[in-house]
Amino acid sequence: MDNRGIDQLxxxxxxxxxTASGKSATAAPSEAxxxxxxxxxxxxxxxxxAAQNEARAMSREFSAGNPDVNIQDVMVNLEKASLSFQQMVxxxxxxxxxxxxxxNMPV
Structure with a gap:
């Protein structure tokens, strides 16, 4: 069984x-x-x-018949991209x- 997708998720x-807790290495601390x-x-x-681009590319690869890409990974990546987009919305x-x-607050 391939756990690569689960580990990546x-x-x-x-x-x-x-990132949400403020411990991200990519976020620079401000003056305070x-x-x-x-x-x-x-x-x-x-x-x-990046998640949407990866899902789109994997979908294209599967549609092209690439034997290294299976439908489970494609569906998981598409769902992750959808969930991350919904979260951002x-x-x-x-x-x-x-x-x-x-x-709307009074001044």
Whole structure:
């Protein structure tokens, strides 16, 4: 049984958890010792884009008849890309909602 896809998924989940908790190596600390929000958001967007590109490429390889690509890995990668995109849309929705709440506050 090939556990490569599961191990890769677990690794991505761990890196996402580290990014969310502020322990990411890609996020540079700001002056106050925190995490630069813009850089974390940009890193997350790049991760989502990379997941979608990888899933698309794997799908093309499977469609072309590459014997090294199996349908299980293709479906797992497509689902991971879909979930990461949906997660990013939810983050965007929360940011827009927070922005609207702030803009509606009386001065």
């Amino acid at each position: 677990i690794g991505q989940l761990r890196s996402t958890a580290q 010792g925190g995490v630069d929000f813009a850089q974390v958001l940009q890193s997350a967007l790049k991760d989502v884009s 939810q983050v965007r929705n929360r940011l827009v909602s927070a922005y609207q709440d702030i803009m």
